[in-house]
Amino acid sequence: MKSPIGEVIRGFMSLVTGMGVTIRQFFKPNVTVQYPHASLKMTGRYRGHIELVRDPATGLSLCIACKSCEKACPSDCIAVEGVKRDGEKRKSATDFKVDFTKCSLCGSCVEVCPTDALKFSRNYNLAGTSREAYYLDLLKRLQTENK
Amino acid sequence: MNISEPIRLLLFLAGIMAFVGFNAAYLVWVERKGAARFQRRPGPTEVGFAGLLQPIADALKLLSKQVIVPPTSDAILFRLAPVLVMSPALMCLAVIPFGETLVARNINIGLVMVFAFGSINVMAIMLGGWASRNKYAVISAARVVSQDVAYEIPMLLVVITLLMVTGTMDLNQIVRQQAGWFWHWNLFKLTANPLMPVTFVIFYICMLAETNRAPFDMAEAESELVAGAFTEYAGMGFGVFFMAEYANIVVGCSVATVLFLGGWQSPIGVWSGPWWFLLKMYFLVFSVIWIRWTFPRTQFYGLLNLSWKILIPVSLFTLVLSSIMLKLF
Amino acid sequence: MSIPSFIPHEKMSDETFVLNLGPQHPATHGVLRVKLTMDGEYIARAEPVPGYIHRMHEKMGENRTYAQFLPNTSRIDYLSAMHYTHAFVGAVERAARITVPPRAEYVRVITSELNRISSHLVWFGAFLLDLGGFTPLLYAFDDREKILDLLEGITGSRLTYCYYRFGGLYNDVDADFLKGTRDFTAYMRPRLDMYRALVTDNIILRKRLESIGPISAEMCRKYGATGPVIRGSGVAYDVRRIEPYSVYPEFQFDIPVYPEGDCMARYLVRMEEIVQSLRIIDQALDQLPEGPVMAEKVPRVIKLPPGDYCYAVEAARGRFAVRIVSDNKDIPYRVKLRAPSFSNLSLYEEASQGMMLPDALALMGSLDLVIPDIDR
Numbered sequence A: 001m002k003s004p005i006g007e008v009i010r011g012f013m014s015l016v017t018g019m020g021v022t023i024r025q026f027f028k029p030n031v032t033v034q035y036p037h038a039s040l041k042m043t044g045r046y047r048g049h050i051e052l053v054r055d056p057a058t059g060l061s062l063c064i065a066c067k068s069c070e071k072a073c074p075s076d077c078i079a080v081e082g083v084k085r086d087g088e089k090r091k092s093a094t095d096f097k098v099d100f101t102k103c104s105l106c107g108s109c110v111e112v113c114p115t116d117a118l119k120f121s122r123n124y125n126l127a128g129t130s131r132e133a134y135y136l137d138l139l140k141r142l143q144t145e146n147k
Numbered sequence B: 001m002n003i004s005e006p007i008r009l010l011l012f013l014a015g016i017m018a019f020v021g022f023n024a025a026y027l028v029w030v031e032r033k034g035a036a037r038f039q040r041r042p043g044p045t046e047v048g049f050a051g052l053l054q055p056i057a058d059a060l061k062l063l064s065k066q067v068i069v070p071p072t073s074d075a076i077l078f079r080l081a082p083v084l085v086m087s088p089a090l091m092c093l094a095v096i097p098f099g100e101t102l103v104a105r106n107i108n109i110g111l112v113m114v115f116a117f118g119s120i121n122v123m124a125i126m127l128g129g130w131a132s133r134n135k136y137a138v139i140s141a142a143r144v145v146s147q148d149v150a151y152e153i154p155m156l157l158v159v160i161t162l163l164m165v166t167g168t169m170d171l172n173q174i175v176r177q178q179a180g181w182f183w184h185w186n187l188f189k190l191t192a193n194p195l196m197p198v199t200f201v202i203f204y205i206c207m208l209a210e211t212n213r214a215p216f217d218m219a220e221a222e223s224e225l226v227a228g229a230f231t232e233y234a235g236m237g238f239g240v241f242f243m244a245e246y247a248n249i250v251v252g253c254s255v256a257t258v259l260f261l262g263g264w265q266s267p268i269g270v271w272s273g274p275w276w277f278l279l280k281m282y283f284l285v286f287s288v289i290w291i292r293w294t295f296p297r298t299q300f301y302g303l304l305n306l307s308w309k310i311l312i313p314v315s316l317f318t319l320v321l322s323s324i325m326l327k328l329f
Numbered sequence C: 001m002s003i004p005s006f007i008p009h010e011k012m013s014d015e016t017f018v019l020n021l022g023p024q025h026p027a028t029h030g031v032l033r034v035k036l037t038m039d040g041e042y043i044a045r046a047e048p049v050p051g052y053i054h055r056m057h058e059k060m061g062e063n064r065t066y067a068q069f070l071p072n073t074s075r076i077d078y079l080s081a082m083h084y085t086h087a088f089v090g091a092v093e094r095a096a097r098i099t100v101p102p103r104a105e106y107v108r109v110i111t112s113e114l115n116r117i118s119s120h121l122v123w124f125g126a127f128l129l130d131l132g133g134f135t136p137l138l139y140a141f142d143d144r145e146k147i148l149d150l151l152e153g154i155t156g157s158r159l160t161y162c163y164y165r166f167g168g169l170y171n172d173v174d175a176d177f178l179k180g181t182r183d184f185t186a187y188m189r190p191r192l193d194m195y196r197a198l199v200t201d202n203i204i205l206r207k208r209l210e211s212i213g214p215i216s217a218e219m220c221r222k223y224g225a226t227g228p229v230i231r232g233s234g235v236a237y238d239v240r241r242i243e244p245y246s247v248y249p250e251f252q253f254d255i256p257v258y259p260e261g262d263c264m265a266r267y268l269v270r271m272e273e274i275v276q277s278l279r280i281i282d283q284a285l286d287q288l289p290e291g292p293v294m295a296e297k298v299p300r301v302i303k304l305p306p307g308d309y310c311y312a313v314e315a316a317r318g319r320f321a322v323r324i325v326s327d328n329k330d331i332p333y334r335v336k337l338r339a340p341s342f343s344n345l346s347l348y349e350e351a352s353q354g355m356m357l358p359d360a361l362a363l364m365g366s367l368d369l370v371i372p373d374i375d376r
């Protein structure tokens, strides 16, 4: 049987210890990053929305419109169309749309692609004001980046 | 002192109102900054330098919001509660001596007046909770009353202990008795009562409980009762309750400073003045914030048990001890 | 006479009222609704009403391929995504008889245990928030941030990792991760001492948790409660020991058990588990073999032989099991997910009987419920 007075004093001391802990933290530097003024660097493997890879030789997409990614995607967010142009051995994509509202960033499409035509972007500023802002036209993005 | 008494009084009352308003607004800022420092983040930074205009921006936002009076509530009481909760703070500060002559109205039963008005704020919270006719608010109102009854007793017992030592209820007189080095403060008057620091701790705990501050914030208890008695308040109605909390903290800390920490007396014997009062008072306010951001909330019955089983017996003991000491020496 | 913390059912008055706790309430951390019948501040009956964010994960599993269902698993309990993915890939690997290379298994253990620590840290913070202490939450999130950074470095995501693959891992860990993890285990131990000083030893916390919300081992068995809940009731039930999986048998670690069965016991179990997880991580880092992280012959389209397969893991909240019934198609016939939070919630009605509202919320916090895990 502990003495009640001792217990009160011990309890009080535990409170003082707790306050000691917080006051020590009080004088330590901040651990947060003030986002719009400063931002963190994304890691190399960061998964943003998917993006087409540029073929360094031609400057165009590597995609052969095989539609594997379309089939692999669990959320049905990829729509690829392609044609076989004259004088080319393979098809090339004419239309590559991603509905990012449904994407779960799982990476199935990136993994399944036979020509490694897809990658994750480093884009993390993914806030938007409308649904339409997330219907991405990847071919267009590739072209605009060209300029 | 050649201004006539009524004008002086008016000036002082205006000053006190400004003081309370300023404190209520800026202690919110201090609390947010302080909490941020304890949690190692910067706190408000965007509005004005170091977020200094944040309280004003918040107040403007709250003012521009609609004050919703729930249709089932008791509309008159519902509107009355925020007014009632703010007024005692103003009344109490009128008798607090900020400095030797810096006191709105020095009456010889100042202490009684402080405690008389101090209790109104609890009634206001109860009214607010009751009038809202919200289940969470009613639970909170019931809690506030039982908490207040439980903590008023040890607080008054402690104050009686102190009164035996001082022999006066005139607050300025009490401060004057504590002149000189800091061991003349009532806190360290061990010759009068060796348990003086304990009485101070009890007083401080009771003050926390009376102002509904963490860890005794039963009335608000946001993780249990959503916002307790203030659940139904919107716009500035909520804002007033929020500011009253800080106004009451200022009052509580002022009383503690006057009673135990020598008021405007300097701890080193020279340069006494209002600055010492403010310094001590804000230090106490800071400790209140410090406590809030350190501890979890107490359990409701734990809180009552603390009062009835520990604080009241101990304060009774100090009371008896004081009277014995008074008789012996 | 002090105020009782508990009133038995027989002593309740008839004048009760109904209090809706949730679906939006600060203490339910999500959209759980509890219909409380209250006698004053005492609970006469607490009836959990789940289902507000039911997403039909099981049904989704039945109309997509195994690979397509994989990302779903990390969304069931978003706080222990690694464990859930582990259970699903484990079940498929067991059925398809895929042997996972040892390096992948070790990395799975490391990442799972990191995930367990981060999950417990979130619980720690949220639980303290339920009890009205705000600051520990931010300290815990500071530590958790370090884990998330580590995991983001190798998986690319911060919460829903989707890192394991049938037969191995999405990609190999790098030197940065290994070094960062070592640094983290060294950093975390002193932080735990700080938590002890700030929280565990705090008299207010002890008064709020000790002998509050007792759950007997009997009750745990009756409702199928697992994880820290049953270990806080004195039963050393841990899937890592009882049905060993992956490479857990290679490591030395204790199963923390506290017999009291109160909220404090569950609290201590979880805090102790963080220490044990750090121990496992250290051992796994020491023994980490070289080699591939992906099994060689994994078919592109996975078809499981007909049969009934089950794989259980010890997730942060208890036993998570995946049961797959296959009829030789590339889409499973049935996917059953046994979620620990659901069973842990089931005992709430019985356990919270007669408690005071704040205590009942402490009890709910100590069960560590994740609402998407309940609703699936």
Ligand code: SF4
Binding pocket: A050, A072, A073, A074, A075, A076, A077, A078, A098, A102, A103, A104, A105, A106, A107, A108, A109, A110
């Ligand atoms: S990351 Fe997953 S969900 Fe997103 S587009 Fe690729 S396959 Fe579809």
Ligand code: SF4
Binding pocket: A062, A063, A064, A065, A066, A067, A068, A069, A070, A080, A093, A112, A113, A114, A115, A116, A117, A118
């Ligand atoms: S899998 Fe690759 S190549 Fe095939 S359509 Fe998709 S992006 Fe193009």
